Amino acid sequence: MTRKPNDPKGADAPNDAQQSQPAGSGSGLRKGLTNYGDLGFSLFLRKAFIKGSGYTDSALDRPVIGIADTGSAYNPCHGNMPQLLEAVKRGIMLAGGLPMSFPTISVHESFAAPTSMYLRNLMSMDTEEMIRAQPMDAVVLIGGCDKTVPAQLMGAASAGVPAIQLVTGAMLTGSHRSERVGACTDCRRYWGKFRAGEIGEEETGQVNNQLVASVGTCSVMGTASTMACIAEALGMSLPGSATPPAVTADRIRMAELTGARAVEMAKERLTIDRILMPAAFENAIRVLLSIGGSTNGIVHLAAIAGRMGLDIDMQALDRMGRETPVLLDLKPTGQHYMEDFHKAGGMATLLRELRPLLRLDALTVTGRTLGEEIDAAGEPFPQDVVRSIKNPIYPQGGIAVLNGNLAPGGAIIKQSAADARLMEHEGRVVVFENSQDLVERIDLDDLDVNADDILVLRNIGPKGAPGMPEAGYIPIPRKLARAGVKDMVRISDGRMSGTAFGTVVLHVTPEAAVGGPLALVRTGDRIRLSVSGRELSLLVSDDELARRRAESPVVEPTASRGYLKLFLQTVTQADQGVDFDFLRLPEARGKTPE
Structure with missing residues (x-):
C-alpha cells in the first residue's frame, strides 16, 4: 500500500x-x-x-491516530477499556498526534450465541472497513477476549495501515477456601467436581464468586493469553505488553507507550505488511508451542496469515513442535497464572530461552528486530515460571498434528495437557450426532459407555454448528465421572477452550457437515489414536466406508438470508483459519513456516 x-x-x-x-x-x-x-x-x-x-x-x-474501542457492558474482559483509552490518547498527544477513538463490534466468549467464533469474521470486517473508511494515519487496536485480538489483527492486515495491538490484560486471581483460583481452568475443574458429586451446589456458588477476581481476560494460558503472547511474538505489540494484568499501573503505562509509538509508526509509514512476514509467523508458532498455548491459536494464526497471502504448513508446524519444548509452567499445562508470568519477566524471559529457535531478523512495531528487542530486555533473574530448554515442562511443543483416514486434512491434540496413558489408545466408539444429542444423552444412567471407549462428537465444525464452538471438550459421562473417571479420549470437528485439558482431539478436517470421514463413524466402530505416530485412524475398511457414504449422502447446511447465509457459503475449514474465502488474499505468497 x-x-x-x-x-x-x-x-x-x-x-x-x-x-x-x-x-x-x-x-x-x-x-x-x-x-x-x-x-x-x-x-x-x-x-x-x-x-x-x-x-x-x-x-x-497533526497525524490522526485511530483507536479501536471495543468496550461493552457484555464484555468484562474489556472492562478496563475506559482507562486504556485515556492512556492511549495521552500517549498519542504527548507524541504530537491527534487521537480519534471509534467503536467496533466487541465479542465476549461466554456471551455470544451460538459462539464467539461465529462472529469473529464479522468483527474483522467491521474493523477493516472502519479503518479504511475513516481518516487515520495509524491505528491502535485494543482487544483482549479470545476472538477480539485475532479479529482485529485480521482486519488490520487487510486494511494495510500502520497498526499496533494493545491487549486488555489478564484478570487477577481469586481465593476459595485458601486455594488460589482463576478463570477458567479452575472453572472447569470445579464444575467437574460438581458433576462428579464431590462438591454441592452451595460450594459451587461460593467458588463461582471467586473465579473471576477482576475485569480482564482469563488468568491462565487460555486463548486470550495465548493471543496476547502471539501478538508480541508476531511483533505487533510493544515488548513486554503481553503480560501486565488488566488492573495494574504497568498495563496503563503500556497503553500510553503504545499510543506514543503509534504516532511514530505513522510518521515512519511502518505498515503492517512489513511486520507480518513469514519470519513473524514462524516466531509466533514457536511461542505458541513453547507456552502450551491454546489450540485455537493455530486457527487464528492461519486466518491472519491468509489475509497476508500465506498458508500455515501444518506438517512443518508439527516438525517444529518436535524440537520446541514447553517452557512455561502455567495452567492448564502447569501450575502458575498470568500474573506470575508477568512477575517472572514476561515474554522477555521466554524469548531469551527460545532465542536459538527464533527468527531474530523479524521486524517489530518498534522499528527494531526481535533480536534487538531481546538484547534490550536486560539480563535474566531467578524465577520459577519459565523453565530452561534443558529443563522443560514438556519435552515437545504443546500441540501435535495428527493424520489418518479419519482426518485427511489433519487434526490436532494438545499433548501437553493430555493424559500420557491415553495418547496411545485404541477403543470402541460412542458417537454423538451434534451438540443437542450430546446434551440429551451424556448424563443418562443407561448410556452405553465405558471408561476405555472413545467419545466422538460431530457436526460442530465451521459449518456444522455453525461457527465451530468450543464443544470439543466433551464432558465425562456423569455415571463415569461419579465412578472416578477423570479423562477419556474425545474426538470432534470442533474446538475447545485454551483453558481446558484432557486427551481431546480437535479440528478434525474436513468436518462432518461437508462430508468428512467423521460423518461416517458409527457407534461400535473402533478408532486408533497414536500421538507418537501422529495417527488418527478409523478401523473400518474402505469398502465399508464407501457403502456408508452412498447410503447416507451428506447435505451441507444452508441459510436463506443474512450473515448466516454469508457464513455458510464462504467459511473455510480449520486449516485455513475458518475465515471467509473472499477475505483471504487470492494469490498466496507461500507457506509458513518454510
Whole structure:
C-alpha cells in the first residue's frame, strides 16, 4: 500500500484537496475524503463538522491516530477499556498526534450465541472497513477476549495501515477456601467436581464468586493469553505488553507507550505488511508451542496469515513442535497464572530461552528486530515460571498434528495437557450426532459407555454448528465421572477452550457437515489414536466406508438470508483459519513456516 508523506502545509490551506488527489490518498484529515464530486468541499465539510467537537486548526493538522474501542457492558474482559483509552490518547498527544477513538463490534466468549467464533469474521470486517473508511494515519487496536485480538489483527492486515495491538490484560486471581483460583481452568475443574458429586451446589456458588477476581481476560494460558503472547511474538505489540494484568499501573503505562509509538509508526509509514512476514509467523508458532498455548491459536494464526497471502504448513508446524519444548509452567499445562508470568519477566524471559529457535531478523512495531528487542530486555533473574530448554515442562511443543483416514486434512491434540496413558489408545466408539444429542444423552444412567471407549462428537465444525464452538471438550459421562473417571479420549470437528485439558482431539478436517470421514463413524466402530505416530485412524475398511457414504449422502447446511447465509457459503475449514474465502488474499505468497 503506497501512501503519500505528511503534507507540510497547514490544514486550512485553501487548495489542500483541489490537487487532483484520489479520494483515498493524503494523510491526516485529508485521507479518504468522502466523494461529493468536489474534494475541496469534502475537506471543508469534514473540518466544519469535526470543529463542532471543539477541535482547533492546530489539533487537526497533526497525524490522526485511530483507536479501536471495543468496550461493552457484555464484555468484562474489556472492562478496563475506559482507562486504556485515556492512556492511549495521552500517549498519542504527548507524541504530537491527534487521537480519534471509534467503536467496533466487541465479542465476549461466554456471551455470544451460538459462539464467539461465529462472529469473529464479522468483527474483522467491521474493523477493516472502519479503518479504511475513516481518516487515520495509524491505528491502535485494543482487544483482549479470545476472538477480539485475532479479529482485529485480521482486519488490520487487510486494511494495510500502520497498526499496533494493545491487549486488555489478564484478570487477577481469586481465593476459595485458601486455594488460589482463576478463570477458567479452575472453572472447569470445579464444575467437574460438581458433576462428579464431590462438591454441592452451595460450594459451587461460593467458588463461582471467586473465579473471576477482576475485569480482564482469563488468568491462565487460555486463548486470550495465548493471543496476547502471539501478538508480541508476531511483533505487533510493544515488548513486554503481553503480560501486565488488566488492573495494574504497568498495563496503563503500556497503553500510553503504545499510543506514543503509534504516532511514530505513522510518521515512519511502518505498515503492517512489513511486520507480518513469514519470519513473524514462524516466531509466533514457536511461542505458541513453547507456552502450551491454546489450540485455537493455530486457527487464528492461519486466518491472519491468509489475509497476508500465506498458508500455515501444518506438517512443518508439527516438525517444529518436535524440537520446541514447553517452557512455561502455567495452567492448564502447569501450575502458575498470568500474573506470575508477568512477575517472572514476561515474554522477555521466554524469548531469551527460545532465542536459538527464533527468527531474530523479524521486524517489530518498534522499528527494531526481535533480536534487538531481546538484547534490550536486560539480563535474566531467578524465577520459577519459565523453565530452561534443558529443563522443560514438556519435552515437545504443546500441540501435535495428527493424520489418518479419519482426518485427511489433519487434526490436532494438545499433548501437553493430555493424559500420557491415553495418547496411545485404541477403543470402541460412542458417537454423538451434534451438540443437542450430546446434551440429551451424556448424563443418562443407561448410556452405553465405558471408561476405555472413545467419545466422538460431530457436526460442530465451521459449518456444522455453525461457527465451530468450543464443544470439543466433551464432558465425562456423569455415571463415569461419579465412578472416578477423570479423562477419556474425545474426538470432534470442533474446538475447545485454551483453558481446558484432557486427551481431546480437535479440528478434525474436513468436518462432518461437508462430508468428512467423521460423518461416517458409527457407534461400535473402533478408532486408533497414536500421538507418537501422529495417527488418527478409523478401523473400518474402505469398502465399508464407501457403502456408508452412498447410503447416507451428506447435505451441507444452508441459510436463506443474512450473515448466516454469508457464513455458510464462504467459511473455510480449520486449516485455513475458518475465515471467509473472499477475505483471504487470492494469490498466496507461500507457506509458513518454510
